[in-house]
Amino acid sequence: MAGDMRTCSTRLYALLLAAYPSEFRREYGREMTLVFAARCRERAGGAAALAGLWREALADLLRAAARERLEGLMKDGRLMMTLRTVALAALAYAFTLFVVAPLFVGNIGRLPAFACYLLDALIFTGLVFNFFFLALTLTRRREGVRAVRASLWITTVVVAVLTAAMMLDTWQPAEINLWVVAAQVLSLLVWHTAHLWWVLRREGPAAPTPAP
Amino acid sequence: MAGRDPEKLLPLTPSVFHILLALADAERHGYGIIKEVEARTDGRVRLGPGTLYGSIKRMLDERLIEESDARPDPALDDERRRYYRLTDFGRRVAAAEAERLSGLVAVARAKQLLARA
Numbered sequence: 001m002a003g004d005m006r007t008c009s010t011r012l013y014a015l016l017l018a019a020y021p022s023e024f025r026r027e028y029g030r031e032m033t034l035v036f037a038a039r040c041r042e043r044a045g046g047a048a049a050l051a052g053l054w055r056e057a058l059a060d061l062l063r064a065a066a067r068e069r070l071e072g073l074m075k076d077g078r079l080m081m082t083l084r085t086v087a088l089a090a091l092a093y094a095f096t097l098f099v100v101a102p103l104f105v106g107n108i109g110r111l112p113a114f115a116c117y118l119l120d121a122l123i124f125t126g127l128v129f130n131f132f133f134l135a136l137t138l139t140r141r142r143e144g145v146r147a148v149r150a151s152l153w154i155t156t157v158v159v160a161v162l163t164a165a166m167m168l169d170t171w172q173p174a175e176i177n178l179w180v181v182a183a184q185v186l187s188l189l190v191w192h193t194a195h196l197w198w199v200l201r202r203e204g205p206a207a208p209t210p211a212p
Numbered sequence: 213m214a215g216r217d218p219e220k221l222l223p224l225t226p227s228v229f230h231i232l233l234a235l236a237d238a239e240r241h242g243y244g245i246i247k248e249v250e251a252r253t254d255g256r257v258r259l260g261p262g263t264l265y266g267s268i269k270r271m272l273d274e275r276l277i278e279e280s281d282a283r284p285d286p287a288l289d290d291e292r293r294r295y296y297r298l299t300d301f302g303r304r305v306a307a308a309e310a311e312r313l314s315g316l317v318a319v320a321r322a323k324q325l326l327a328r329a
Contacts, residue, residue, distance in 0.1 A: 020262070024265075024266075024269065027269070028265040028269065030292065031241075031242050031261075031265065031292075031293065031294060032242075032261035032262065032265055034242075034243065034292065034293060035242050035243045035246065035261040035264070036261055038243050056260060057260060060260025060261065060262045060263055061260070061262050063260075063262065064260065064261075064262025064263050065262060067266060068262075068266055
């Protein structure tokens, strides 16, 4: 029983190492897991002892992962690149969600609902997003991937906040309904996937990563 | 490397200094470093894996330590573990930090914050 808990703890810890930058994880992840497993073996006393170990491990993980991430961002001007990417993604998302989508909701009321939302959203978010991102990132594979990732994160957060607000009934949007949000999310996924495919295809798998 | 000034890296973070001290007398792997630090400080300093390997990464970059090629007998230890040892520069930096701390302790003694040895 205690052995099972230790094994599960070690596996969970290995999963949580995703909090570190991939480069760091590749270099030290295996050894960190070995250290954690050894720590688990030290702790006799079952769940209470493991809980203490987890408190220490989580505090260490949060502190160290934040530091490694921050260092990674500060290196080679990546911070500015990331800020620019996130800012553009946020602007583009806000524009499509709060300007483009409500305009179309008003005009396509007579057509079959979801298919139309999806079609229009695909076309117009595609135009807006890909105009920004393709123009900026066509020749920069890494930045393209980061743009896609940042946009998906922003989408997830915005949709989560909207959904939570609707469920809590603290905010009832007059113009935007869940179908529109769903269509937006789907369109983002489709266009970002296409964008990612395009950027990677253009660079080619064997192409060296350009210096930032 | 001989031209580098150890003073430029001072003051060291407590984690880095503890790791340098742990490696001053022997090559050790990560878990060995953690155990040595814990034993030496009566359990008051407990390095987590993230803090340890984050420090190790920076210390390798600064050439304070290096990976050792030596591997123990697989029957005695896990051969997947990597061992680390001090470089000459790392030893000089550790000595410089010890001098710096020693100076501070002398000041504390002079101001009667510490009992005389």
